[in-house]
Amino acid sequence: MQIEPGKLLVSTFWSASAGLPDKPENYKTIGYEMSGADGGTRLTITQDNNDTQDEADHSAQNWKMVLDLMKKLLKGEKKCEKRPLRCAQRRGRFCLIMVSGL
Numbered sequence: 001m002q003i004e005p006g007k008l009l010v011s012t013f014w015s016a017s018a019g020l021p022d023k024p025e026n027y028k029t030i031g032y033e034m035s036g037a038d039g040g041t042r043l044t045i046t047q048d049n050n051d052t053q054d055e056a057d058h059s060a061q062n063w064k065m066v067l068d069l070m071k072k073l074l075k076g077e078k079k080c081e082k083r084p085l086r087c088a089q090r091r092g093r094f095c096l097i098m099v100s101g102l
Contacts, residue, residue, distance in 0.1 A: 013028055014027045028048060033045075
């Protein structure tokens with residue numbers, strides 16, 4: 001795990017839903033990096049250790065859904081539900097999403 005408060009968080013995870021054994025080579029590294037952009041905040045998310053571009057595209061779509069919902073919550077356009085937000089992880093090579101200027 002790597003932490004730089006207000007700038008960077010990097011962690012790893014393993015998901016049983018990927019169908020792979022719980023071994024270090026099957027873990028994903030997720031990075032969350034924040035920076036200023038056009039009067040707002042840019043959040044860049046990276047995800048590594050994935051097999052195909054199709055899986056990367058699927059993962060990127062999952063992250064986009066999560067960030068779109070997060071943006072609505074932060075802007076007050078949607079209220080939190082009582083159940084926790086879940087993001088189904090897929091085996092994408094990477095995904096990079098930007099949210100700027102809520």
